[in-house]
Amino acid sequence: MFDLASPFELHKRGVMGMNQRNFSYIAKYNKREFYPNVDDKLKTKVLAMEYGLAVPQLLGVVKYQHDVKEVYKILDQHQGFCIKPAKGSGGKGILVILESNKKGYKKASGEYVSYDEVIRHISNILAGLFSLGGTADVAVIEALIEFDPVFDGLSHEGVPDIRMIVFQGYPVMSMLRLATHASDGKANLHQGAVGVGVGIADGIARSAVQFDRFVEKHPDTGKELSEIKIDGWRRLLHLSASCYEMSGLGYLGADIVLDRARGPLVLELNARPGLAIQTANRMGLLPRLKKIEAIGGRRRASVDERVEYVFKNFA
Amino acid sequence: MSERAPFFFLILALVIVGLTTIYYRHVELGVPLTTGERVTIWQIEAEISFIGKAEPVNAQLSLPNDAGFELVEEFTASPAYGVHVLRDQAFPKVVWSKRIVEGRQTLYYRGSYKEVDNAGAEAPPAKISPFDVWEEPYQSSAQTVLNDAYQRSGDRELLLLEVEKLLRSDDQNVALLLSRHSRSQVFTHLLDMAGVPSKSVGGLVLEDGRRNQSLIPLVSVYLNDSWQLYNLETPDWDQSLPILLWLQESPGLLDVEGGRNSDVVFSISRITKSTLQEAKASLNEADLFTSGLYNLPISEQNLFKGILLLPIGALVVVFLRVIIGLKCSGTFMPILIATSFIQTELLNGVLGFLLIVSTGLVIRSYLSHLNLLLVSRISAVVILVIGIIVVFTIIAFRLGLTEALTITFFPMIIMAWTIERMSILWEEEGGKEVLVQGGGSLIVAVVAYLMMDNDLIRHWAFNFLGVHALIMAAILLMGQYTGYRLLELSRFKPMTDDPLIDNKMTDN
Numbered sequence: 001m002f003d004l005a006s007p008f009e010l011h012k013r014g015v016m017g018m019n020q021r022n023f024s025y026i027a028k029y030n031k032r033e034f035y036p037n038v039d040d041k042l043k044t045k046v047l048a049m050e051y052g053l054a055v056p057q058l059l060g061v062v063k064y065q066h067d068v069k070e071v072y073k074i075l076d077q078h079q080g081f082c083i084k085p086a087k088g089s090g091g092k093g094i095l096v097i098l099e100s101n102k103k104g105y106k107k108a109s110g111e112y113v114s115y116d117e118v119i120r121h122i123s124n125i126l127a128g129l130f131s132l133g134g135t136a137d138v139a140v141i142e143a144l145i146e147f148d149p150v151f152d153g154l155s156h157e158g159v160p161d162i163r164m165i166v167f168q169g170y171p172v173m174s175m176l177r178l179a180t181h182a183s184d185g186k187a188n189l190h191q192g193a194v195g196v197g198v199g200i201a202d203g204i205a206r207s208a209v210q211f212d213r214f215v216e217k218h219p220d221t222g223k224e225l226s227e228i229k230i231d232g233w234r235r236l237l238h239l240s241a242s243c244y245e246m247s248g249l250g251y252l253g254a255d256i257v258l259d260r261a262r263g264p265l266v267l268e269l270n271a272r273p274g275l276a277i278q279t280a281n282r283m284g285l286l287p288r289l290k291k292i293e294a295i296g297g298r299r300r301a302s303v304d305e306r307v308e309y310v311f312k313n314f315a
Numbered sequence: 316m317s318e319r320a321p322f323f324f325l326i327l328a329l330v331i332v333g334l335t336t337i338y339y340r341h342v343e344l345g346v347p348l349t350t351g352e353r354v355t356i357w358q359i360e361a362e363i364s365f366i367g368k369a370e371p372v373n374a375q376l377s378l379p380n381d382a383g384f385e386l387v388e389e390f391t392a393s394p395a396y397g398v399h400v401l402r403d404q405a406f407p408k409v410v411w412s413k414r415i416v417e418g419r420q421t422l423y424y425r426g427s428y429k430e431v432d433n434a435g436a437e438a439p440p441a442k443i444s445p446f447d448v449w450e451e452p453y454q455s456s457a458q459t460v461l462n463d464a465y466q467r468s469g470d471r472e473l474l475l476l477e478v479e480k481l482l483r484s485d486d487q488n489v490a491l492l493l494s495r496h497s498r499s500q501v502f503t504h505l506l507d508m509a510g511v512p513s514k515s516v517g518g519l520v521l522e523d524g525r526r527n528q529s530l531i532p533l534v535s536v537y538l539n540d541s542w543q544l545y546n547l548e549t550p551d552w553d554q555s556l557p558i559l560l561w562l563q564e565s566p567g568l569l570d571v572e573g574g575r576n577s578d579v580v581f582s583i584s585r586i587t588k589s590t591l592q593e594a595k596a597s598l599n600e601a602d603l604f605t606s607g608l609y610n611l612p613i614s615e616q617n618l619f620k621g622i623l624l625l626p627i628g629a630l631v632v633v634f635l636r637v638i639i640g641l642k643c644s645g646t647f648m649p650i651l652i653a654t655s656f657i658q659t660e661l662l663n664g665v666l667g668f669l670l671i672v673s674t675g676l677v678i679r680s681y682l683s684h685l686n687l688l689l690v691s692r693i694s695a696v697v698i699l700v701i702g703i704i705v706v707f708t709i710i711a712f713r714l715g716l717t718e719a720l721t722i723t724f725f726p727m728i729i730m731a732w733t734i735e736r737m738s739i740l741w742e743e744e745g746g747k748e749v750l751v752q753g754g755g756s757l758i759v760a761v762v763a764y765l766m767m768d769n770d771l772i773r774h775w776a777f778n779f780l781g782v783h784a785l786i787m788a789a790i791l792l793m794g795q796y797t798g799y800r801l802l803e804l805s806r807f808k809p810m811t812d813d814p815l816i817d818n819k820m821t822d823n
Binding site: 003009010023135213214282 | 637796809
């Protein structure tokens with residue numbers, strides 16, 4: 001408990017603390033008016049489609065209670081789908097249906113639920129049961145993501161995703177987030193998910209953490225984490241860099257999943273990304289953030305230019 | 316740096332204003348920096364209210380008559396009344412009068428009384444007059460009770476204790492007597508019968524910061540050459556608090572002719588003045604700036620004594636969150652909890668808080684199955700909290716745990732929100748996070764309580780308003796602190812295990 005790091009040592013390594021993140025980056029670069037772009041998942045999705053960013057396919061939206069009965073028209077066309085609240089947080093209220101047959105709808109856990117239960121779940125979403133303020137919400141129906149087999153044996157139950165910190169359009173740091181038994185299938189690091197720091201220029205694992213302490217292997221599957229290499233890294237950088245123009249947020253966290261067929265897809269964006277990514281990469285964020293702040297110039301660099309910059313400077 | 320110059324100028328201005336007012340109050344006005352070595356003065360305000368009947372009014376208020384206290388100054392406030400303070404009569408009193416009075420009236424008497432250490436010899440009792448015989452069957456019941464007590468006691472002192480004990484028991488004779496007379500009345504009657512000199516008096520319990528108080532009936536008994544007070548009506552009173560005898564054989568506390576619904580309530584405030592300041596106060600009475608809060612009515616002063624502690628709590632919250640990095644649920648919830656700790660005392664407060672929140676969480680987890688909307692869910696939790704408090708109070712009272720009765724001091728709405736937030740947290744992040752944030756809140760509340768309950772800090776917060784300018788400056792400064800939080804030093808510890816070279820190589 002009293003095993004403390006020296007603040008000067010941390011400073012030398014460019015580690016950013018919570019106060020500095022809030023004061024010097026979030027408050028300075030994220031304008032309030034753009035927050036709804038990321039807090040409302042439907043809005044994020046619509047914006048992403050406008051800007052031509054790849055997102056999980058939108059199958060339908062249920063906005064009003066009287067539309068709920070019509071939902072079978074959407075559901076009947078698809079074998080598997082995912083229903084989520086637009087303003088939900090922490091993975092609450094997400095219903096994943098793998099397939100539907102005579103027995104009903106098969107959930108990710110293997111249980112079956114009836115059509116009526118699906119309808120009730122949607123009604124609950126609309127009533128605001130899963131949104132933080134309890135405000136009325138809309139239900140978003142998305143196509144299932146088929147995970148890239150590269151992640152086999154790396155995640156316990158949940159969805160592995162890649163968190164990118166994007167500062168003024170430049171991806172500066174990234175980490176692969178793997179659900180564990182301790183995190184209950186969720187990919188949130190403070191709940192016990194494993195974070196694997198991934199080199200921002202090459203997509204190769206650097207080191208991994210769970211509960212802010214280094215680990216070598218996945219605690220549930222035992223798979224060696226240092227062997228991870230993510231293919232098609234340039235596309236991923238390109239996608240996350242584009243989130244800047246789309247959201248308007250100068251300091252953001254982009255959560256990206258890899259679909260077997262469609263490649264990287266933007267799952268959601270976060271205006272207050274956490275700091276554990278630094279420990280996962282064994283590297284402080286500040287040197288890179290300062291470097292980008294120093295670029296200056298009135299002309300805004302294009303997405304390609306920014307990705308090139310990352311390859312050149314953050315290798 | 317230039318863009319932050321106005322900010323630092325503001326901080327500097329706040330610090331200068333704070334320090335100069337503190338200096339001025341201390342050096343020029345003689346307000347002492349510490350609470351020690353000072354005279355304790357009780358400022359008592361009697362607020363008399365009645366409704367005029369469109370007739371001439373003559374209102375009489377008896378004044379304290381206690382050899383253990385000395386009058387320092389007194390003051391009356393009353394719109395267009397003739398006022399006379401009559402001290403040379405047998406019973407001191409203040410009389411207000413006015414020709415035609417209609418509608419609701421409020422009159423004030425404020426007196427400052429100083430405790431006298433060695434009061435002169437108290438007047439021995441006058442000769443005992445023969446007691447009035449009560450009608451039957453009360454008189455014979457009284458005789459039985461007295462005989463019982465007499466049998467079981469050796470001397471006068473023990474007799475008194477025995478009578479007191481019997482009066483509190485559920486003896487049948489006692490029950491009969493109490494159906495007709497109050498406990499004090501029965502007590503004095505029994506003492507009269509036993510030939511022990513006694514008298515009924517009305518006393519005011521002096522406790523700082525109390526409002527809407529009334530006199531409590533007491534019995535003063537002459538025993539071993541001195542008068543001793545017995546309280547038979549309220550079983551659990553704090554014996555350590557001083558009591559100002561207000562009524563001693565005087566006719567009545569308040570007598571209003573020409574008015575109805577008359578009532579009197581007392582506010583009590585303890586001010587500790589240095590002798591120097593006491594002298595200055597009389598000189599500067601009219602000066603608005605220097606006397607500041609002291610000129611307000613006592614009940615408002617007492618209100619401010621509480622309000623002015625909140626900045627201290629806010630400072631604690633900012634410090635623990637920004638510098639230490641504790642997580643807590645709700646930004647200022649811990650301060651409100653801390654203010655209720657002041658009334659409940661620490662241990663009771665913490666236990667009560669844990670009890671309410673944990674019971675609330677259990678029941679709330681059932682509510683979440685009902686799929687309620689936010690507003691009705693919170694409202695249900697509010698009612699739940701009130702229910703929990705009622706149930707625990709009744710249980711505590713039954714078990715004789717009178718300390719636990721202070722559980723009612725918790726702010727219900729705040730508790731409801733706390734339960735609601737923790738329960739959402741539980742569902743979203745799991746029980747561990749609830750413990751982290753709940754524990755964090757409790758630590759913040761306890762630290763804030765310890766600060767707010769400190770005598771010196773209380774003294775400074777009320778008597779030196781400049782302190783609040785300093786607190787403001789400190790809070791603004793911490794609002795710009797971008798350094799590491801203490802808990803982050805532990806969190807990021809693994810990062811310093813690597814040699815520094817590593818970082819340099821990857822980045823350049």
